[in-house]
Amino acid sequence: MAVHVSPCSSSSSSTLSTSSFDHYTSSYFCKQVNSIPYRIHSPKWGSKIFSRIHQRNNFDLNSSNGYPLNAVSWQNGSMEKPLTEEVPPSRPGEAHTTLSITVVGASGDLAKKKIFPALFALFYEDFLPENFVVFGYARTKMSDEELRNMISKTLTCRVDKRENCADKMEQFLKRCYYHSGQYNSEEHFGELDCKLKEKEGGSLSNRLFYLSIPPNIFVDVVKCASNNAASTSGWTRVIVEKPFGRNSESSRELTRSLKQYLSEDQIFRIDHYLGKELVENLSVLRFSNLVFEPLWSRNYIRNVQFIFSEDFGTEGRGGYFDNYGIIRDIMQNHLLQILALFAMETPVSLDAEDIRNEKVKVLRSMRPLQLEDVIVGQYKGHSKGGKSYSGYTDDPTVPKDSITPTFAAAALFINNARWDGVPFLMKAGKALHTKKTEIRVQFRHVPGNLYRRNFGTDLDKATNELVLRLQPDEAIYLKINNKVPGLGMRLDRSDLNLLYRARYSREIPDAYERLLLDAIEGERRLFIRSDELDAAWSLFSPLLRELEEKKIAPELYPHGSRGPIGAHYLAAKHNVRWGDLTGED
Numbered sequence: 001m002a003v004h005v006s007p008c009s010s011s012s013s014s015t016l017s018t019s020s021f022d023h024y025t026s027s028y029f030c031k032q033v034n035s036i037p038y039r040i041h042s043p044k045w046g047s048k049i050f051s052r053i054h055q056r057n058n059f060d061l062n063s064s065n066g067y068p069l070n071a072v073s074w075q076n077g078s079m080e081k082p083l084t085e086e087v088p089p090s091r092p093g094e095a096h097t098t099l100s101i102t103v104v105g106a107s108g109d110l111a112k113k114k115i116f117p118a119l120f121a122l123f124y125e126d127f128l129p130e131n132f133v134v135f136g137y138a139r140t141k142m143s144d145e146e147l148r149n150m151i152s153k154t155l156t157c158r159v160d161k162r163e164n165c166a167d168k169m170e171q172f173l174k175r176c177y178y179h180s181g182q183y184n185s186e187e188h189f190g191e192l193d194c195k196l197k198e199k200e201g202g203s204l205s206n207r208l209f210y211l212s213i214p215p216n217i218f219v220d221v222v223k224c225a226s227n228n229a230a231s232t233s234g235w236t237r238v239i240v241e242k243p244f245g246r247n248s249e250s251s252r253e254l255t256r257s258l259k260q261y262l263s264e265d266q267i268f269r270i271d272h273y274l275g276k277e278l279v280e281n282l283s284v285l286r287f288s289n290l291v292f293e294p295l296w297s298r299n300y301i302r303n304v305q306f307i308f309s310e311d312f313g314t315e316g317r318g319g320y321f322d323n324y325g326i327i328r329d330i331m332q333n334h335l336l337q338i339l340a341l342f343a344m345e346t347p348v349s350l351d352a353e354d355i356r357n358e359k360v361k362v363l364r365s366m367r368p369l370q371l372e373d374v375i376v377g378q379y380k381g382h383s384k385g386g387k388s389y390s391g392y393t394d395d396p397t398v399p400k401d402s403i404t405p406t407f408a409a410a411a412l413f414i415n416n417a418r419w420d421g422v423p424f425l426m427k428a429g430k431a432l433h434t435k436k437t438e439i440r441v442q443f444r445h446v447p448g449n450l451y452r453r454n455f456g457t458d459l460d461k462a463t464n465e466l467v468l469r470l471q472p473d474e475a476i477y478l479k480i481n482n483k484v485p486g487l488g489m490r491l492d493r494s495d496l497n498l499l500y501r502a503r504y505s506r507e508i509p510d511a512y513e514r515l516l517l518d519a520i521e522g523e524r525r526l527f528i529r530s531d532e533l534d535a536a537w538s539l540f541s542p543l544l545r546e547l548e549e550k551k552i553a554p555e556l557y558p559h560g561s562r563g564p565i566g567a568h569y570l571a572a573k574h575n576v577r578w579g580d581l582t583g584e585d
């Protein structure tokens with residue numbers, strides 16, 4: 001990203017090298033610890049030095065790498081200030097910084113459902129910086145007021161008991177604006193730049209663009225935004241939604257095209273599963289508890305299962321979905337990312353590069369995926385209890401003869417010393433009987449089990465299983481064997497259960513909140529680096545090509561069922577039983 005030409009302001013255009021952007025990451029506050037002073041900007045008082053000790057409340061929450069957040073809470077009475085629609089003016093000689101967030105594709109499903117609500121939640125919880133504006137950008141004609149009306153329908157006050165929710169919503173909506181334009185128009189992005197500048201009021205600006213649009217227009221938008229609406233005084237970052245290509249070649253081409261305008265540091269490839277609370281907890285569980293890490297290998301773990309199921313079909317997204325299918329939609333990204341986090345070696349530190357280095361090593365160590373280790377399915381129409389459920393190809397946006405899989409199961413292997421021979425099973429499906437995402441870790445038998453007689457012949461029932469239920473109803477539980485109380489010796493299976501809603505009263509933030517905050521912070525740990533992406537595609541692309549070239553017909557399964565029977569055969573081939581189908585949970 002090099003040249004910025006401003007068509008609207010008297011301020012001169014400037015040239016910025018890409019490397020200069022992240023220099024401004026910590027412009028609000030210097031990240032330091034303990035009593036080392038923080039630099040806190042208050043529009044009322046200008047830049048002030050506060051001791052962290054005195055501001056402890058402001059740093060109760062950390063960004064996802066455990067560092068204190070740069071965002072500050074203004075709940076502290078002495079710092080309270082009225083929120084105004086416009087960014088407050090700077091005093092002479094004093095520069096304040098504005099964060100401008102532009103949601104490109106603001107009229108779309110994801111923007112309405114997730115992005116605006118997440119931004120509001122961050123504002124509501126006082127995690128957005130003092131001076132911020134939100135712009136929606138799309139082709140749909142809308143006024144600022146219409147945008148506010150549209151997004152107000154999906155904003156929620158997550159913590160019900162808060163009294164000031166309506167006020168907060170109003171304050172947030174006042175910071176939201178809209179600009180209608182084409183995605184490939186330099187002129188329209190120039191107009192957006194004018195509006196951004198006007199709201200930024202001459203302050204330093206950091207600009208975040210969220211590309212919530214179909215992937216075929218990513219590059220147009222990045223080109224126009226970078227040439228016409230990049231920040232000239234602070235950083236510019238772009239969050240890119242998946243899909244990042246359809247295979248290795250298209251993904252590399254996308255990365256190459258984006259890098260004509262952005263540096264890798266400016267690209268935040270989002271995989272919202274990495275922002276989920278239980279995925280965050282996976283590493284904490286493993287690396288901060290002595291009882292788990294020593295067991296985390298082929299010596300004790302029999303198999304690992306990553307299970308994603310949704311109890312609804314592709315409703316409304318059939319057009320998109322048919323071009324991608326479940327393997328690209330869920331497995332190549334969400335499930336594979338979790339697998340990499342699960343299986344990686346201990347990183348040197350919690351820094352983004354250290355973690356991503358370890359994840360890449362896992363991905364590169366994976367055995368090429370064979371067609372015989374994969375089964376695909378597609379849901380068909382079904383009637384139950386007088387109600388009928390449509391099949392995938394009943395969707396008018398899906399070709400009647402589509403063979404796009406809406407279900408897939410796969411057995412993967414990691415060819416390294418830790419995991420040699422351990423099956424990592426994945427299963428992902430739409431229109432199944434339940435909505436659930438889980439990681440299940442099945443442990444080996446206890447050698448020479450003294451109590452084997454008490455379990456009968458089915459020794460599978462005697463093994464431990466650790467389950468991380470990502471959603472719904474987040475939980476971590478460990479299936480153990482215990483004695484039934486009484487004079488006899490009868491064994492039972494029980495759960496040691498950490499059920500989040502029972503343990504914590506605090507509501508769990510949505511993944512998009514965490515990820516947006518991290519992007520604002522410049523924290524890249526939960527975003528996908530280009531070499532990770534490349535390794536992920538290298539694993540799945542040959543398989544996808546083979547499935548498509550051989551036109552492998554998916555096994556049909558009824559909408560609302562447990563999926564194709566082939567998934568059981570695949571698991572059985574590797575001496576595994578799907579943990580979610582044992583009837584124990």
Ligand SMILES: NC(=O)C1=CN([C@@H]2O[C@H](COP(=O)(O)OP(=O)(O)OC[C@H]3O[C@@H](n4cnc5c(N)ncnc54)[C@H](OP(=O)(O)O)[C@@H]3O)[C@@H](O)[C@H]2O)C=CC1
Pocket residue numbers: 105106107108109110111138139140183211212213214215217241242243320
């Ligand atoms: N929806 C979801 O749950 C998820 C979505 N994603 C990804 O996020 C991105 C956005 O998703 P979503 O909001 O569902 O997408 P939409 O299909 O709703 O598209 C978003 C906006 O982009 C514009 N648009 C749509 N199609 C085209 C087109 N062919 N050419 C130009 N502009 C178009 C429309 O705005 P206008 O006409 O006003 O310009 C639309 O409102 C996509 O990349 C998707 O894959 C990722 C995870 C989940």
Ligand SMILES: O=C1O[C@H](COP(=O)(O)O)[C@@H](O)[C@H](O)[C@H]1O
Pocket residue numbers: 272310329330437
């Ligand atoms: O990325 C996607 O994720 C959603 C599921 O997300 P969740 O957070 O609700 O589990 C899925 O429905 C969609 O098909 C896919 O594109």
